[in-house]
Structure formats: C-alpha cells, structure tokens
Amino acid sequence: MMEIANAANGENGGTSYEEAKKLADDIMARIKCRPVVGIICGSGLGELANMVTDTEIMGYEEIPGFPVSTVPGHAGKLVFGQLGGKPVVLMKGRVHFYEGFTMQKTALPIRIMKLLGVQILIVTNAAGGINQEYEIGDLMIIKDHINMPGFAGMNPLHGQNDERFGPRFPAISKAYTKRLRDHAKTTAKSLGFEGFRIHEGVYCMLAGPSFETVTECKFLNMIGVDVTGMSTCPEVVVAAHCGMEVFGMSLVTNKVVMQYDSEQVANHEEVLETGALRSKDLQKLVAAMLTTLEIKSQP
Numbered sequence: 001m002m003e004i005a006n007a008a009n010g011e012n013g014g015t016s017y018e019e020a021k022k023l024a025d026d027i028m029a030r031i032k033c034r035p036v037v038g039i040i041c042g043s044g045l046g047e048l049a050n051m052v053t054d055t056e057i058m059g060y061e062e063i064p065g066f067p068v069s070t071v072p073g074h075a076g077k078l079v080f081g082q083l084g085g086k087p088v089v090l091m092k093g094r095v096h097f098y099e100g101f102t103m104q105k106t107a108l109p110i111r112i113m114k115l116l117g118v119q120i121l122i123v124t125n126a127a128g129g130i131n132q133e134y135e136i137g138d139l140m141i142i143k144d145h146i147n148m149p150g151f152a153g154m155n156p157l158h159g160q161n162d163e164r165f166g167p168r169f170p171a172i173s174k175a176y177t178k179r180l181r182d183h184a185k186t187t188a189k190s191l192g193f194e195g196f197r198i199h200e201g202v203y204c205m206l207a208g209p210s211f212e213t214v215t216e217c218k219f220l221n222m223i224g225v226d227v228t229g230m231s232t233c234p235e236v237v238v239a240a241h242c243g244m245e246v247f248g249m250s251l252v253t254n255k256v257v258m259q260y261d262s263e264q265v266a267n268h269e270e271v272l273e274t275g276a277l278r279s280k281d282l283q284k285l286v287a288a289m290l291t292t293l294e295i296k297s298q299p
C-alpha cells in the first residue's frame, strides 16, 4: 500500500518519505549540527546567514534531488550553525513554483528539515504592499495567508498522503502561531524598534513570475490582503502538515501599482535594493527572537 502511495507521490512531482529520509540521513552524515530551527531567507534577505556562527555549508546542488535556486538574490546554500544560541539550518535562498518546480518540490526542503529535527520554521519574504498604509521598508508579521494557487488545485499536499509526514486533512488556520507572533512583537519592542514600522497582516501568494495587474491589486485589497508575493505558502502548508510551529515575516519591498495610468512598474531590482537596505533590522529581530525563544520538547 505504501509503495502505491509513494509511486503516486513520485508521479505528482513529490518525493517519497524514504527518499526524503535518505536525503536527510546523507546530510546528517556530512554535517555535525542538529538544527531545531529552520529559516528561509526571502529575496535579498540572505545576509542573515552572516550572523550564523560555527557554520557548515552545503550548496543545494550538492544534495541529490534538492531543488536548486535559479533567481538573483537566492544564493542556493544550506547554512548550518548557531544563531541566537540555537542550532539552526538556514536556506540562503529559496526556490519558487514559478521557476518550474512543482509545489511538492518547492516545499521539499521543509520535509528534509523536519527529518533533520527542525521544530520551528521561520520564513521570510519580499512582498509588495497592497495595504495603502504600508510603506516601502515596513515589516509585516504574517498572521495568516491566502494560498491563491491552492484555489486552482496547486497545493503541495495534493496527491496521496503519507501519514509519516502528517495527516490527510491538516488544519492550517493556526499555522502562524500566536506564541511566535507575540514573541516577535515583544522582541521588537525590547530592541527599541520604535519608529520602525512593524505591522501584522495577511500575505497572499500568487504564482508569479509576472507581477500583478492593477485590477488584481484592487481585488487583493478588497479581499483583505495586506501584502502579496510569490512564495511562502507551499513551505508553510507543508510545515504545518508535519507539525512545525511557523513564524513568518514579510519585508515590504515595493508598493504595488493601484492606478491604471501610473508610470510606476514593479521590478525585481527594487525588491533587491529594499532588501539590501532593510535586511539588517530583519536580521537583528530574528537573531534576538531566537536568543529568548523557548523550544518546546519534540512531540
């Protein structure tokens, strides 16, 4: 029966439990660190890796079957080490659905993290501000998401379920746990980030790679979206499925175009520039959060 399930997973672009386990075992044979926190760096936010100490680094291309990033601003390295006194594995660069990976492949690193012992996932992204009160450079703690491609059947859990990863029908409504959101707010306050705008809001993933039309932005605004991007949901759905606690943070790298005849256009260069300008604060916040973060014992 499990062979049938695995074959189905393989057919829909997924990786079987056995294959994922073998990848994780191969990594553990080469790396001493046993991470309890996994971190994904969004576009232009990979400099967080510079704060990790006692590093052991693997390129994605060194891990057979691991998706390899193709986008500028995503170095494609797994960085193991210590951050804020916690053993971490940090993805310096993620992969995206729009690069041609299936949803399952896009989220495969999360299952590997789980098999390595990761209990908490911290996910960051660059996003366009839909909420008209948000400014470029603002941070947003993600309280919920809309997985828009999921509405069209593109969910990373599509296909046969393997219970060793998680249940057939996982609840996602508490994916971004209140504990971690509250912890981020307390930490931001303790760092004296006054005047430094931190919101809490809703992230919406669109498949990309084209940026939004004006009407699409108006629609997202109407349905309660605060920022939009092209990632995060596949990883978070898979993390929640396998029982990880998730913390998500968006950096508003640009304001989306809401006027039909605007001269403004969204572009990846602006996204990377804002990332470079604001990444230091994001790094400080994540490192400080980890320092005081309580890791619950493994369920």
Ligand SMILES: O=P(O)(O)O[C@@H]1C[C@H](O)[C@@H](CO)O1
Pocket: 041, 042, 043, 071, 094, 096, 124, 125, 126, 127, 208, 229, 230, 231, 232, 267, 268, 271
């Ligand atoms: O990896 P993230 O979600 O941070 O990257 C966003 C979405 C696109 O990959 C890119 C567009 O500039 O930034």
Ligand SMILES: Nc1nc2[nH]cnc2c(=O)[nH]1
Pocket: 126, 127, 128, 129, 206, 208, 210, 211, 212, 228, 229, 230, 253, 254, 255, 256, 266, 271
């Ligand atoms: N879809 C989308 N993704 C982004 N990533 C960074 N900025 C944007 C944006 O405006 N739209």
